[in-house]
Amino acid sequence: MAKSTAHSNTPSYILAIDQGTTSTRAFLLDETMRICGVAQQEFEQHFPNSGWVEHDVNDIWGSVLTTCQDVIQHNDIDIQAIRGIGITNQRETVIAWHKTTLEPVYNAIVWQDRRGTAFCDELRKRRLDGMVQQKTGLLVDPYFSASKMRWILHNVPEARALCDEGLLCFGTVDSYLIAKLSGGAHVTDVTNASRTQLFNIQSLQWDPALCDVFEIPMASLPAVQACDSLFAHADAGLFGAAIPICGVAGDQQAALIGQGCFNVGDIKSTYGTGCFALLNTGTHPVQSNNRLLTTVAYQIDGEVHYALEGSIFVAGAAIQWLRDGLQVIDSAAQSEACAQQADEHQSLFLVPAFTGLGAPYWNSDARGALFGITRATSANELCKAALESIVYQSVDLFTSMHDDLSSMAHTSQGGALTNAIRVDGGMVANDWLMQFLADMLNTQIDVPNSIETTVLGAAYLAGKHLGMYNDVRSDSNNAHIKRTFTPSKDAAWRAARLMQWHAAVNSTLQFHQPNEPSPS
Numbered sequence: 001m002a003k004s005t006a007h008s009n010t011p012s013y014i015l016a017i018d019q020g021t022t023s024t025r026a027f028l029l030d031e032t033m034r035i036c037g038v039a040q041q042e043f044e045q046h047f048p049n050s051g052w053v054e055h056d057v058n059d060i061w062g063s064v065l066t067t068c069q070d071v072i073q074h075n076d077i078d079i080q081a082i083r084g085i086g087i088t089n090q091r092e093t094v095i096a097w098h099k100t101t102l103e104p105v106y107n108a109i110v111w112q113d114r115r116g117t118a119f120c121d122e123l124r125k126r127r128l129d130g131m132v133q134q135k136t137g138l139l140v141d142p143y144f145s146a147s148k149m150r151w152i153l154h155n156v157p158e159a160r161a162l163c164d165e166g167l168l169c170f171g172t173v174d175s176y177l178i179a180k181l182s183g184g185a186h187v188t189d190v191t192n193a194s195r196t197q198l199f200n201i202q203s204l205q206w207d208p209a210l211c212d213v214f215e216i217p218m219a220s221l222p223a224v225q226a227c228d229s230l231f232a233h234a235d236a237g238l239f240g241a242a243i244p245i246c247g248v249a250g251d252q253q254a255a256l257i258g259q260g261c262f263n264v265g266d267i268k269s270t271y272g273t274g275c276f277a278l279l280n281t282g283t284h285p286v287q288s289n290n291r292l293l294t295t296v297a298y299q300i301d302g303e304v305h306y307a308l309e310g311s312i313f314v315a316g317a318a319i320q321w322l323r324d325g326l327q328v329i330d331s332a333a334q335s336e337a338c339a340q341q342a343d344e345h346q347s348l349f350l351v352p353a354f355t356g357l358g359a360p361y362w363n364s365d366a367r368g369a370l371f372g373i374t375r376a377t378s379a380n381e382l383c384k385a386a387l388e389s390i391v392y393q394s395v396d397l398f399t400s401m402h403d404d405l406s407s408m409a410h411t412s413q414g415g416a417l418t419n420a421i422r423v424d425g426g427m428v429a430n431d432w433l434m435q436f437l438a439d440m441l442n443t444q445i446d447v448p449n450s451i452e453t454t455v456l457g458a459a460y461l462a463g464k465h466l467g468m469y470n471d472v473r474s475d476s477n478n479a480h481i482k483r484t485f486t487p488s489k490d491a492a493w494r495a496a497r498l499m500q501w502h503a504a505v506n507s508t509l510q511f512h513q514p515n516e517p518s519p520s
């Protein structure tokens with residue numbers, strides 16, 4: 001792509017890094033937040049033990065360096081025109097490194113890794129889960145960083161030795177990337193800190209009692225900063241200029257920002273392999289009664305906003321199963337035509353509890369089920385049932401959010417879910433799914449022009465710090481929402497379907513797999 005001269009004589013760019021679970025991408029965005037260059041590199045996943053997931057830290061860093069250098073070179077950008085760097089990243093993943101050499105002491109332990117299960121069970125037995133939830137907004141679970149850090153200290157002798165010498169640094173991926181880019185800064189942002197399970201989301205500081213419980217020395221943790229602050233400068237030797245790193249947020253929070261969800265009640269919902277929904281609840285954390293997570297949404301212009309977060313384990317994964325497992329469709333996109341052609345008189349319900357059911361059921365022993373099969377059931381009905389199941393799970397999730405918000409009705413955070421829902425992720429390409437979502441939620445669904453919402457969020461934060469995006473909204477790429485889906489069904493239509501869905505879920509929960517523990 002040629003050097004951009006479209007907007008002024010001295011064009012300005014933000015370099016935005018999206019360090020994800022399976023690949024790293026680097027983007028260049030101009031003064032209008034238009035994406036004008038991208039480079040991507042995948043890296044290997046390591047599964048050294050059952051339930052363990054690791055990344056080679058040097059693969060992560062190598063992919064960041066290569067994609068950044070590639071996107072700068074291939075777009076022929078004058079390095080002086082790159083005014084800032086924004087980072088968004090896979091959350092909860094833990095890296096431990098030597099303070100001065102920056103050498104990692106172990107692989108990155110990835111968010112999906114379950115090795116902290118036994119310790120988390122122990123914390124629940126010690127009845128510490130209430131205290132952890134009250135301080136962090138999170139449920140005690142090996143998904144979060146703290147039990148992974150503890151495992152490293154207990155199992156990697158070099159980590160313990162460095163810790164004793166005061167030379168061990170722990171951090172999430174953003175923190176390690178800033179250390180490598182800058183040559184040693186040890187910092188993170190509030191959103192990533194809020195996913196470690198060591199961060200008090202009320203005081204916005206590392207919590208001594210939590211560090212004590214997980215046996216993590218506070219000195220090994222990074223300094224925590226606002227998302228739109230100056231974190232460090234990238235070493236001039238890397239890209240040819242000392243570029244400020246001035247925007248950081250975890251991936252789901254970055255998507256919230258990239259979708260422009262800055263008002264109380266704004267929701268973004270990402271439909272990828274799984275589904276992650278975040279609801280902006282304003283300047284005070286809302287504690288969930290439905291086992292949703294309370295998390296820091298962002299700190300911008302000095303003001304902290306919180307979010308309620310819920311996830312659905314199986315969204316696009318159900319379509320992958322139809323394509324790769326059952327092989328009843330050739331592509332994910334084909335599911336749309338199948339759903340359109342399905343016999344509307346058939347009533348088929350799929351409960352895709354492949355790995356249990358999330359909010360509000362929280363049953364990890366549940367397994368999937370299909371209800372209403374007849375001789376006439378074909379791939380079309382199966383695809384329709386799979387797509388519908390994603391929507392029914394969304395209804396349950398948003399109902400939980402609505403409940404939590406209603407219970408705050410007496411406060412400024414309280415109220416009902418009334419705003420349109422802004423969606424992103426690979427599944428939003430499916431119009432049939434989006435219309436069914438609008439109909440079942442009885443809410444407008446907005447699909448943005450650019451579904452690169454995480455990277456827009458990271459770039460927005462950096463540009464905001466620099467004063468570059470004063471007149472640009474983070475969702476400016478999406479100023480013209482690409483497609484809007486409006487509800488077109490009545491309450492009776494919705495109620496009839498939901499009743500059948502809940503009957504299907506209840507039957508599924510009553511079915512006990514032989515050789516598996518009974519649901520409690």
Ligand code: ADP
Pocket residue numbers: 271272273274315316317319320332333334335336425426427429430
């Ligand atoms: P992730 O970031 O989790 O890898 P993506 O946002 O890239 O996921 O979305 C990919 C998922 O979306 C896959 O699970 C795929 O099955 C699903 N998907 C992609 N296109 C469609 C479509 N047109 N209809 C239904 N599902 C789709």
